[in-house]
Amino acid sequence: MNKAFGSGATVAGVKNGAQHVAAVRDGRAVYLDGKKVDDVSTHPAYRHAVASAGALYDYQADPANIERMTFDIGGGRRVNRAWQLPTSYAELVERRKALVEWAELSGGFLGRSPDHVASSMSGMMMGIEVFDNYDPKRAQAFRDWYDYARKSDLFLTYVINNVQGDRSKAFGDQGKNAQDMVARIVDEDASGVTIRGAKLFATSAIMANEIFVGSGQPLRLGEEHLAFSCALPMNTPGLKMLSRKSFEAHAPNEYDNPLAYRYDENDALVFFDDVKVPWERVFLLRNTDMCRAQLHDTPAHVYQNYQAQIRLSVKLRFLVGLARGIAKTIGTINFPPVVDVLGKLASQAALIEGMVLGMEAGGAMRGDYFLPNKHLLYAAQVQSQEMYPQIISAIRELAGGALLMLPSSVDDFSNPEIADIIALTQISPAMSGQDRVKLLKLTWDAVGSEFASRHLQYEMFYAGAQFVTRGHSYRTYDWERAGGMAEKMTAKYDLPEFGAK
Secondary structure, three states: OOOOOOEEEEEEEOOHHHHHEEEEEHHHEEEEOOOEOOOOOOOOOOOOHHHHHHHHHHHHHHHOOOHHHHHHHHEOEEHHHHHHHOHHHHHHHHHHHHHHHHHHHHOOOOOHHHHHHHHHHHHHHHHHHHHHHHHHHHHHHHHHHHHHHHOOOOOOOEEEEEOOOOOOOHHHHHHHHHOOOEEEHHHEEEOEEEEEEEEEEOOOOOHEEEEEEOOOOOOOOHHHHHOOOEEEEEEOOOOOEOOOOOHHOOOOOOOHHHHHHOOOOEEEEEEEEEEEHHHHOOOEEEOOHHHHHHHHHOOHHHHHHHHHHHHHHHHHHHHHHHHHHHHOOOOOOOOEEEEEHHHHHHHHHHHHHHHHHHHHHEEEEEEOOEOHHHHHHHHHHHHHHHHHHHEEEEEHHHHHHHOOOOOOOOHHHHHHHHHHHHHHHHOOOOOOOHHHHHHHHHHHHOOOOHHHHHHHHHHHHHOHHHHHHHHHHHOOOOOHHHHHHHHHHHHHHHHOOOOOO
């Protein structure tokens, strides 16, 4: 994992890693442990995650990968296929294959990689008529910004959740002292609007180029001051990111924490301290229903969650591979109960991958663009929310105490006496003791470490609570067709005639 993804060579006209890393050295306001971070690209809490983001762009700019990973938008410019607006089933599949390759570079552990929000914004662009019908000026602002973001192949993040506060109350009823808790419009003039307050969850914000700000949660009448969407560079004056604990900062070497060391994309609370947003970056204003419509009446929600299921299918394949590796390492690979568990894990991983393929095969045109099947998408979300913790638990059971009896750190190998004991006790029928420790350290970082616990929480709640995803599934299922089958069956017969002889 410490090797570069690409060959080092890149193609002009395609964004590469060096360009991305240079772009995040922009004076953005990131706060960690009570202090402002000077440069996220060099800080011990973020530098490897930033480098991992850069490696994605190096991979797409590698001459060996460029045709698969990017497409020509004219003017001598190629950008990642996440920005592609598929006009056919074949283009959707071609796009998905590129997203799979990117996800494979991190084993699916970069949950908010650049293709995620690019997919959502591309979905909005596919439904731009929703903005046109709302306000032609705001629609043009989105068109212009989207064109800029795509041409620049920007790494976007978003914040579309409001701070929870007292969940027994609506966002607008949190109390006088909490009026700035949720990001709201506090001023409006000829040059733009001013925002004050907080938003969640800015995953990958520390290494993104720009942030989309909106509302993915229902707003009611009277909360128009909370209803807006816009996009801002990460170094916009007044935009402050309060980082959660950095797992990378507590992963001193790659051998002991190979995932946290490179792929802790970080999550942050964003506080808008009287941030001025120019009109050309404002896409909707004071319209609560339009906050919903921009995500759900356009293909935005479908495309962002379709990307998430593509990435998750890669992650599950990675985890299932780890599970089989553990069984080989500890010598249980031929035990019938272990084969039974591995067979179930394989079926679960294949189920999500198969549903991704089904979304594509069952997709349909919406105007000029081809969309994945919406119900199969939401059905996959329901299944994956339940499945992910089950898979993590199964891997922990397969490994048992092997995950607990590991050397304290890679430094133990530097002591010859301790290294001899490790070689004696970390016996494996499949590999050396050192390689056994290496695999089990990777497994622990994937299923048991603090980094792993964050991923468990992320996969369970990224798309919302289970009642939210089940609600999407309920609303998009073809109940008329399903119920009609019973109606047709019962229409074939009636009660028999009684009494007549």
